[in-house]
Amino acid sequence: MDYRKQLRVLEHSLDAIDPGLPCGWPVAKVYNTILEHVKAKNPSDPLIAAMDPVARASSGATSTASVGTVRTVAGQLLAATDER
Numbered sequence: 001m002d003y004r005k006q007l008r009v010l011e012h013s014l015d016a017i018d019p020g021l022p023c024g025w026p027v028a029k030v031y032n033t034i035l036e037h038v039k040a041k042n043p044s045d046p047l048i049a050a051m052d053p054v055a056r057a058s059s060g061a062t063s064t065a066s067v068g069t070v071r072t073v074a075g076q077l078l079a080a081t082d083e084r
Contacts, residue, residue: 003037004081010034011074019068028054028063031070038077047080 010030014023023031032053042048051073054063063070 001034001037003034003041004078006030006034007038007074007078007081011071011078014067014071014074017067019066019071021067022057022062023054023065023067023070025056025061025063027067028056028065028070031074034074035077038081042081045080048077051077 010027014027035051035053039048039051054065054070056062057064
């Protein structure tokens with residue numbers, strides 16, 4: 001898995017969505033999968049270790065995070081893995 005490519009695509013895709021909206025659960029699952037992979041590849045990085053997966057909202061259709069939050073954290077993951 002090329003997680004840097006996946007993060008760039010995710011970040012770019014989220015650019016087209018209002019950042020204040022709740023992030024859809026399917027998109028959040030993609031983010032969570034990428035995060036899991038990045039954490040496994042970078043176990044000693046404190047920034048990456050501090051990032052938590054996004055939770056599913058009680059409605060089931062969305063996550064508990066906004067689109068803007070997921071986009072920002074995806075960008076931080078890209079920055080944190082830039083030299084790896």
